[in-house]
Amino acid sequence: MGPRLILLGAIGLAVSFAGLWLDIGFIAQPFYAYAWWSYIFMLDGFVAWRRGSSLLTTRRRHLPTILLWSVTFWYFFELLNLRYQNWYYVGVLGVGSVGDALSGALFAAAAFATVFMGLFETYEVLTAYGLARRVVIRPRQLAPWVSYGVQSLGAVMVTLSLVFPYYLAPLVWGSLTFLVDPWNYRCGARSILAEFERGHLGVVVRLLVAGLLCGLVWESFNFLAPQKWIYTVRGLEELKLFEMPVLGFLGFPALALDAFAAYGALAYLFHANRTWEHPDEVSQRLEPRAPLATRAFAAMLPLHLVFWGVVGLLAMTTNVGSLQLELEHLETLPPGGVATLEAQEIRRPRHLLPALEEPGRRDRIRESLELTDDGMKELYEETRLLTHKGIGHHHGAHLRRLGYRRVEDLRGADVETLYAKLETARDGARFPALRPSMVRVWVLGAEAEP
Known part of the structure; x- marks a missing residue:
């Protein structure tokens, strides 16, 4: 299955770039989503080929949660950006008709659904090739107050970023990890603090590298896309790589930690505390628990859709700078x-x-x-x-x-x-x-x- 996924991804990338070059409307305008999903298929194929197990082949039960919550995860940052105003979108599909609005919404969902998948697949490739397996420190039991102290620091980071967005908006990147991971740690869910406690730093190193690599791919695809985002971080616009201020790339490793922490909580709630990672790579002992019923997961779908819609409408008058130019x-x-x-x-x-x-x-x-x-x-x-x-x-x-x-x-x-x-x-x-x-x-x- 691995080679077929690699081939499918390679064909997808070729079609994406050809469609962009030839300006085939239904490929060129949503180029970013086509390119990213092709990249994801290729990565998953490499993992499946090397290890015989991957998210798209043997761990598909996690896909509904990953895809749905990835979109909500990113819309959460879009909501915060109404306050921060650190990026905006240009060349957006028109909204003059119901069809255009639906096309735009589907494109946004397809693009935002790549956030978790892109980070996790890149992490899986790095894990499959053994990056940072032996990066360890001395194990040490954490004092009970540590998780609460970390959580308090996360709350301070978010608060400062919202109160002083002009200067401190970057503090939001990584703050979700400080807020959510301590809860995971106390509940016995997949946790970065638990990895530190065991002296295993490989997971954190691979997440940081995966975040940086994904950031480079995200920004390169975005730079080429007709429909893209542009950053407006005051004081950092002079030195850019693609559309991203160079220092801004430090946010991507933090985003990878945020995604890992967020999905640790979701796996605890919806997947009986079973993580998306390859079982052989999880040294932390995860006690099974009764997951929330499938009906509860399905019942939350309308809430997701409402949240996406409300944030999307608010963003139209704040973070959409121009429509597709004809x-x-x-x-x-x-x-x-x-x-x-x-x-x-x-x-x-x-x-x-x-x-x-x-x-x-x-x-x-x-x-x-x-x-x-x-x-x-x-x-x-x-x-x-x-x-x-x-x-x-x-x-x-x-x-x-x-x-x-x-x-x-x-x-x-x-x-x-x-x-x-x-x-x-x-x-x-x-x-x-x-x-x-x-x-x-x-x-x-x-x-x-x-």
């Missing part, structure tokens, strides 16, 4: 221009931009659109502006009317002043979202361009 949104494109460009296999502004930068193709486009040199220049500058850092057509149209008709016009702009002008031009509109931090991303991006 050729129809280009105001400088003459009547009939969309059909003319599509006949030349140019279906999106993101494909029009490189075409306009090639002298030969630029001349053919100018002739087919019957534009003057000045008209072509206007079309080029508008396309650059609307595709710059996911500005999109809503904000792009306002910028152009305010006199910011080129990316270069954003250089040196005062962020607060420009934000105030845009808010006035929006005349109370709440969607898509606009924040000073978004404007700062545009200005810094313009200043960074050659």
